[in-house]
Structures are given as structure tokens and as C-alpha cells.
Amino acid sequence: MSTHEVPRALMVDGFRVRKSFGFGGLSKSATIIAAVVLTADGLIATQAPATLLVTLPVTGMVLILAAARRHGMSALVYYWAKLAWRRAARAEATSYRRLLLPHPYALDLPGVGASSTLIKAHDPTTGKPVGVVQDRATGRMTITTLLAPGGSLMAPTGAVRSSLRTWSAVLDAMSTDEQIRGASVTIQITPGAGEALGDDVKARQDPHAPQLAKKVLGELVRTTPHATASVAPWMSVTVDPSASANPPTDLAEQVAEALKVADSIDLSGTGTDIERRATDIDLRRLVRSAYDPDVFNARDAEFEELSWAECGPQAADDGWEEYAHDGGVSVSYVLREMPRRPIAYSVLLPLLAPGRFQRRITLAYRVLDPIEGEAVLEREISHAHHTARATAEVKGRAKWTQKADVQRAEQAAAQMAGGSQVVDWTLMVTVTARRTADLPAARQELERAVKATRGIRMRPAYGAQAAVFAAGLPLGYSPLVKD
DSSP: OOTTOOOGGGEEOOOOOOOOOOSTTOOHHHHHHHHHHHHHHHHHHHHOGGGHHHHHHHHHHHHHHHHSEETTEEHHHHHHHHHHHHHHHHTTTTEEEOOOOSSTTTTSOSGGGTTEEEEEEEETTTTEEEEEEEETTTOOEEEEEEEEOOOOTTSOHHHHHHHHHHHHHHHHHHHTOTTEEEEEEEEEEEEOOSHHHHHHHHHHOOTTSOHHHHHHHHHHHHHOGGGOEEEEEEEEEEEOGGGSSSOOOSHHHHHHHHHHHHHTOOOTTTTOEEEEEOOHHHHHHHHHHHHOGGGTTOOTHHHHTOOTGGGSOSEEEEOSSOEEETTEEEEEEEEEEOOSSOEETTTTHHHHSOOSSEEEEEEEEEEOOHHHHHHHHHHHHHHHHHHHHHHHHHHSSOOHHHHHHHHHHHHHHHHHHTTOOOEEEEEEEEEEESSGGGHHHHHHHHHHHHHHTSSOEEEEOTTOHHHHHHHTSSSSOOTTOOO
16 A cells, blocks of 8 residues: 555545525526516516516526526625625725724624623633633634644554544534534644744753764754744534523523533544643634734733733725735635545645645534434435436436436435434635735645645635634634524
8 A cells, every 4th residue: 555545444425515406507496586586577578568678688697697606606696795795895894993982892803703702711620711702692602622733644544443433423422412503623823933843852852862863953953944833723612501401591600501511522532632621811812813923922921911802903804805904914715515536534634734824724513413414315315316307307318427416415314324414514724924915825825735635625715704714713603503
């Protein structure tokens, strides 16, 4: 087996985009809307036939845009989003400037983080402080666990398989807990200038070591100063305390309930080392350093007195394809499509490799409960069969891609019947450049890393740069968690 081969047991598959059955490439909802609009055009034409000269071309153009694809989405959705963003930009709704105003929430975080607030709590199980982010609008609470950076590339195949099975058991536990609304795992890679590597080597070097060993280490430190990076992984779990059988009444009980639910998630055996629960200082550091990477390695004392609002940007501009903030400008990409073939468990390794720019990779999860998951898969099987049958009736046979899609839908249902879980998930990546002039290089570095995964397709988060940027931070926001 070559160094690039992965055992079949460590390959994963079963990725599928939700699809609905419609006419001519339209979704089910778009087909219903089109039928209603055409019916309305016909009714109007019975009284004024000349209106068809206007209504039919307009309706036809809208239907063509709805059926066409642009960057993996409906062209109608894409252009409508772009129009909405331009309107917001003209109204200056895409720009944020922190001002001191008498309104009590005037200094909140911008965008999707505006309803969040930071609570400093005490964890009775460890006796240490813990930071809890509360969403004032929904009452949900997010608890973040700091993880120790590590990997399993050098681990035996059996150990990796055991870790994958244990992680599957963790997702299974999430599916039956009504209080867990979603979870995300984030890895932030901040490149270093090399001083940390030199200091670490100097502190750990044996003064009695052979001169040759000292020379080799010195040469290594001197020639690879830009290969060092700080890796900060964490896992955030969003909990709804009010979903308990006995909903807590006050804030203290809600925090205690959220901590109890978070403690029920056992990550032992998943190949992940837990460092500790994130404190309020840790959360301030993670959020503030995302907007201003220069302060990532600052001392804890510099974050103790920061209010939650001060962890956000002084100023920010949400562009169509970039997000400018205090310490630079960022570009966020979202998942467009996963490969239709089995992929190696280490497929994300190119995205996790250090580069010139700070990078943040986030996997967001929402595990469907067994009843909802079964209903979703049965509906997907029906849609796949209807699409293949409709094509066969028109063209004489179904497309091979449609037949394969039917097989994947049925395979997913068979896997669920065997005990697997249905998971809504997405992948988000944000890269931050310190200067606007470095943005093209940062974008190119990220695109090359995505291509190196050999199959994963991603696209810029058009018109949603600020939201995706915030989704990678422990702010309690996830695009998969719905009200």
C-alpha cells in the first residue's frame, strides 16, 4: 500500500444533497408557484387577452432563472440575493460602526451576534469558571469546550475505526436529546512568525546534547520560521434549556441545565483530547482575535476587562464576497457539494495545513431525531424515483445520474435502518488577510487548499460573508439551527 492509499475501512460516504421533485428542473415549491402564476395569467387573459404579451414573457423569464443554476444554487435565488444585498448596501445597512449611544443594546455585536450576551458562570463539577453565551431572542445557550490539537494520521487503522464508531455514537446520543439543537467543531490556524518555535526549542534543549544535534535543531529553527502556527480547536454545543421536562425558571437554573446537558456529551474515545471548558476570557479571546488577529497571543489580563460588545469590531463592512473588519479583511466559503464517491477520513487535511494567513474551518451539525430522519429519507426516495420516472417518460429512459441518485437515497435509508443517523451538516471556511492588498493571495491559497481535497466543492458565501464569519465563532449562531 502506498503512502497515499487509505484502507477501505477508513473511507466514508453517504453524502447527499436534499432534492425535491419538480417540473423541468424546478423544485417542488417552485413548480407549485409556477402553476399558480400561470393559472393567474390565464384568468387575467380571459378579461384582457393583451396582458399575455407582458405576463407570459415575464413569467417565462422567471421560470428560466428558477430552473437555471448559478454557483450550485438557483439562478433566481442568486440574483435575488444580489439585488437584496445591493439595496442594503445603498441604505448603508451592510456597514457597522460602533457608537456610544444611550440605547441599552447600542454596543452589541453586529449582525447575527447582536442578540448574544456572555455569562460568566461557575461549573460545580470542576470548580472552575466557564463562559456561557446566551441568545436573548431564543433563550438558547451555547457552551464551548476547548480541545487539544492532535491527529490520527499516524494511528493504527483499528484505533481510527474505533474513533469513528465512537463519534457515530456521540451523534446518536445527540439525536435523542431534544435539548441539543446543534453543534459545531472549529479549528483555527493562526500562522506564527517563528519566535514561539525558537523559544520552545531553547527551553527544552538539553545542554549536554551532542553538538551535531544542537546544530541540526538550530538550522531547523533558522530555516523554517514561517512554518509555525498556533492551532486552536474547539467544539460548541447549542442547548435549549426550556426543552426540559421541567423548564428552569430563572437564569441561574437555565445555565445549570445547559451545563448539565453539555456534560452529557462524552467525547472520550473519539480521538479528541479535551482541554477544558472555555472560560469567559477564552471566549473573549477567540472572538476578539478573529476580528483582530494581532491580539491572539495577548495576555489574559488584556481580555478580563473587555465587555462582550468590545470583543467585536470597531468598524466592519459586509461585502458581496469579502468582509472587512478591524484587523484586516476576510473571505468565507461554504460547502457546495461533497464527492459522490467514498472519500478518506483525512480528506480535510489540506484545509488544516498551515499557510500564510489565518484560517478557520468549521463543521456545523444538526442531528435529526430518528422519526424526522426516517421521514426525510422516505421523502427523498420518493422524489428520486419520481424524477427518474418523469425523465424516462419524456426521453425513453432515466439518466444514469438519476439512477445513481435513487441508489444513494435507498442506501441512506438502509444505513439508517441499520442504526445510523441522519445529519444535516455543512462546512464553512474563513481566511483572513491583514491587508486588503493580500486578499487575492489569501483567496488563492484557500482555493488551492480546497482543490487539494480532490472532490470537495466550495463557493464564496455570496452576500452572507458576515454571517458565515460569525458562524465559525463561539457566538451561539448556526445556520442549521432553526427557530
